[in-house]
Amino acid sequence: MNSAIEQVGTPNAAADVDVIVSIRDLNVFYGKFHAVGNVSFDVPKNQITALIGPSGCGKSTVLRCINRMNDLIPEARVEGRIEYHETDINSSNVDPVEVRRHVGMVFQKPNPFPKSIYENISWGAQINGHKGNYDELVERCLRQAALWDEVKDKLQESGLALSGGQQQRLCIARTLAINPDVILMDEPCSALDPISTLRIEDLMRELERQYTIVIVTHNMQQAARVSDQTVFFSLGENRMGVLVEASQTRQLFTNPNDQRTEDYITGRFG
């Protein structure tokens, strides 16, 4: 991707942190509804950033901006600047399909293709012009997603025959096969039982060495357990989502900068 680099401030990144995605003055509208107002934060490379806040405060909306998924919602309009490796992803010369190749997405409800476990991984890679050995690709991605040992003897069985937690790991493996460097996850554990949830959290910690993860979660404990940075959103006037605080996770949960954060994490928020 080409870049038109512009110096921007980095309000929440430490000086020695590599920023992979930088969001500045993001505003999102659905028709006339101003859903997200003036959001700015940085996503540090090889870290997990958690987006938390009450329902409807724009977490999914912000997440979808990072790989231009809002393009697929006709009434959505995005203003502001999102840089991925210093390239403005909303610039007219950037292909959104190309953005999604670098910034993958995992959804709330596991959604494997109605195909074999093997094809769930090979198919998308094939469409994206993967060159090389598919057996190796399938094994590597399943290993990375901590699923290989459970499925290696049944790669031709349907992905839909797996348990919910296994299906979600299959979806993560499928995303890895596209070779992204950022992975967006929108409440990836909300349809899973506690054991499967912990497995996904362990997996995220493992993946963080090689990838950058942004996760939306309504579960504060999950954000506290898994993330390095937490971004707290709240509802402002006219139900507009606003960013209250972006801090190191430990700090946000022990010594938040903003009273609204304090109220939310201590359960005083109604």
Ligand SMILES: Nc1ncnc2c1ncn2[C@@H]1O[C@H](COP(=O)(O)OP(=O)(O)O)[C@@H](O)[C@H]1O
């Ligand atoms: N496709 C859409 N059309 C209209 N309004 C939407 C659409 N998607 C989300 N919204 C609204 O935008 C606001 C933020 O939604 P969302 O990003 O889904 O919040 P969250 O993920 O924090 O629960 C909500 O008021 C929601 O109703």
Ligand SMILES: [Mg+2]
């Ligand atoms: Mg959401």
